[in-house]
Amino acid sequence: MPSDLISAYLADLRRRLPAGITEEIADGLATGCEHRRALGQGEDEAARATIAEFGDARSLAAEFTRHAPGRRAARFLLASGPAVGACWGAALIAARAWTWSVPPAARLAFGAVLLLAVMCLAGAATSQHSYRRTRLAGPGGIALIAADMAMITAVLTVAPAVTWVLTIAITASLTRIGLAARLAPRVLAL
């Protein structure tokens, strides 16, 4: 039976961290208390010392957040933005993409998906204390894959010819899709 101090500490952690991590910490706290009780400390004294050993809930949650797979994946995918964007920018200008027949609704939908991807990834990448926010990397990655696939499909459907500049941009997007798909299981698992 955990002491009230341990229960309150775990309740605070549960608000900040996923259940799996909290359960692992709960076992560590219980083990720490047992060690101290075996050395003759009282229940509250053992609980206080063990909590002090783990650090306050906010700092512990921040440390987990700093190492969260979603945060690192989001930073990686965001960092790919300028390079892939530059490839597409050069390719679309060279191909005079403004002359293509693309419905305004499709352009708008593409812009919305891309904006959603950037917002989700930026939210996950900049999270300092909220582990939950790092999970935005999941929908952000999916939106980015959707935007890349939409771009490739649009070019292959609408462009009069696939030039070498367009081929480079398509390759850049395919590479990013592969990386995002590879990162997805880690992000969604934790």
Place this chain on the structure above:
Amino acid sequence: MKAEAQLLKGHLDTLLLATLDAGPLHGYAVMEALRQAGGSRLDLPTGTIYPALRRLESAGLLDGNWSVVGGRKRRTYSLTAAGRRKLSGDRAAWREFATTVTSILEATPCPAT
């Protein structure tokens, strides 16, 4: 944090891998093993060890498994093949570095000419 502990924190990943080289351990046991091996010089906060174990697991260097011990869920970590390779490389690099630094620090000064 003591200066030595700060220095050791820079090698936290290697220390964790080395601690798990002997066999699977849960988070608190890893911390206890580090304390016993490092004595008072190694006073790493527990709050840095658990997230680091998760990070190493996410990097594929550790394998984490749940079990039930005494009615409590417990996560135990063990080295993966990639973790063993990393540890082996880190050990070789550390030995080379230590040998180089020791040879410089303990070199007999050349007589002045």
